[in-house]
Amino acid sequence: MTQIVMSGNSAQSYAALLARVQVIAAYPITPQTTIVEKLAEFVANGRLAAQYLQVESEHSALQSVVSASALGARTYTATSSQGLLLMHEVLHWASGLRVPVVMGVVNRAVAPPWSIGADHADTIAQRDTGWIQFYAESNQEVLDTVLEAYRIAEDPAVRLPAMVTEDAFYLSHTVEPVDVPSAETVDAFLPAREVRAILVPGVPARLGSFTGPIEYVGFRRDVARAMERVLPTLAAVEEDYARRTGRDHGGPLPTYRTEDADAVLLTMGTATTTARAVIDALREEGHRVGLAKLRVFRPFPVEAVRALAASVDRIGVLDRSFTFGPTGAAAMEVRSALYDASPRPLVSDFVAGIGGRDITPEAITRMFALLEGPEPPELTWIDLAAPEASADG
Amino acid sequence: MLEIRFHGRGGQGAVVASELLAQAAFLDGKRPQSFPFFGVERRGAPVTAYCRIDDREVRLRTSITRPDIVVVLEPGLLRAGSAMEGLKPDGILLVNSREEPAALPAPAGVRRASVDATTIALTHGLGTPMMPIVNTAILGALAAASGAVSLGALEQAIDRFVPAHPAENRAAARDGAAAVRVAPPLTAGHSRGASSAVARAPPLELPDAPMAVASSATIATAAWRTLRPEIDQRRCTRCNFCWKFCPDVAIELNAEGFPVVHLEHCKGCGICAAECPPGAIAMVAEG
Incomplete structure (x- = not known):
């Protein structure tokens, strides 16, 4: 193991290198581009024996790796924002065909207006496509999760595609120290993909062609059942990874200082790190507050959220996107998971940090003030005005 | 924790400067974090980069609004006014400039430092007169003027992570360290032409749709010309x-x-x- 100061994008590239991916499809988009640039470098200098396909669009990028994966290859591609939206049709193909594609996504705001800032709207808009979704807090978690994602996606019990996301700039272009496991460690954890080719060259077959309603329902139900097996598989895979590397990212909903907490904030991605510091500061002042990190959004960890709710009175949800429902997407999932809970904690949603807006310690402190206040609102848009002005008001 | 903010123009190497500083800090045994903010991704456009250096893991994932040190790679950016925003009263301002540091505008209490990184860069053949690559020279100056990182670690970081002309870049860093000049802080009442106050944005008023009526015929688009x-x-x-x-x-x-x-x-x-x-x-x- 060596420690390297690298960006979140490099963590994606190093993970693909260590996973010994065989086919990479590349199409550039800010802030993703440096992921596939680094992979091009690995391929060009002989460190990675992969076919590197430069394609003409994101739609083709995903289609290329879906096809290669159907032939049994381990594949990688990456995108962001508008590029992911263009992939939308093929995202369904990947899960429906049961190919274990792993993709890096840099979470970036969706236009208009044009923005390259961090925002989860791009991947939240893909929550219904049958992909496993991981949201990473640090560059270390990016690297480890991509490796775990291959094991889970390729597990015979799962066989579903997975995306590992990271916040634009707050991870994609942030350099910080990352432990890089040795090739031997990763080879033992993640051996070459057991060939489960769906298509075999020379054997004519059609994939995903016309199906009657009886079979169609069956295939959809199979995807749903595969999704149900993701979290148990994650638990086993994480245990194995921890045994080999000493690192365990704590399942789909790791918690921080929740043991005696009355109010817990549920975060996704990089806001989690800043929230930890805020929670420590509020604890110093006597507030009984804690944190839960929603690391896996699909499948949604319903049981873990119910277990958390059993011991807390109030749950705040930080949504780094807004999807024009009654609340943000994560808050809706949490409320749905808790409908039958008794006692049922109050759920308050905070929409913050969209379009690349900083989620400052002050903003998180205000969320806790609202959450611990007399009447936590169902939905609050944080930092609608200038940061200084809102800090005063 | 030390918070350092870089102001440069696309192509000058501000982002790489911040990353190299992080690499050097890591070699010094610290826990660094560095990331850039891009407005428009274009050569010549203003670029900001942030670097945090701490003894333990950095637990902030936000831009730096109250920097301990501000590094300005191109003096024209000082005129724009926002470079010093939020600079701590006992902070350091380091500018790539031919001027003596005592001539630099700064709020009271701020230590002012200047170095002619452009000449140093060109002496070592780094960049072109049109676009000198000044980042390693100014990092040497930063190491000497602030002690944020050791010069040895900086040279090691340059050797490992600068793909082109590492020897010349190392020499530029050493020259920057030797050439940096520091002026004593101005006392209150004597600060000139500079404020570290954080600008208060006016209340947000948006049009009906995200449309900006704009044409380069009516907007002066030359603010970043050097x-x-x-x-x-x-x-x-x-x-x-x-x-x-x-x-x-x-x-x-x-x-x-x-x-x-x-x-x-x-x-x-x-x-x-x-x-x-x-x-x-x-x-x-x-x-």
């Missing part, structure tokens, strides 16, 4: 190449057919000078 084209009419053959090639339509032809540069739109890219067949256009540094 070099201006000067046309020698005696050598000009009126071939119109400069007029054809100018990407910003900042050159017009007068009644006699001679080119005239509209400096409110010229970004100083130098394409006209590069294309001019008789070499009648010189790029001259802005004052």
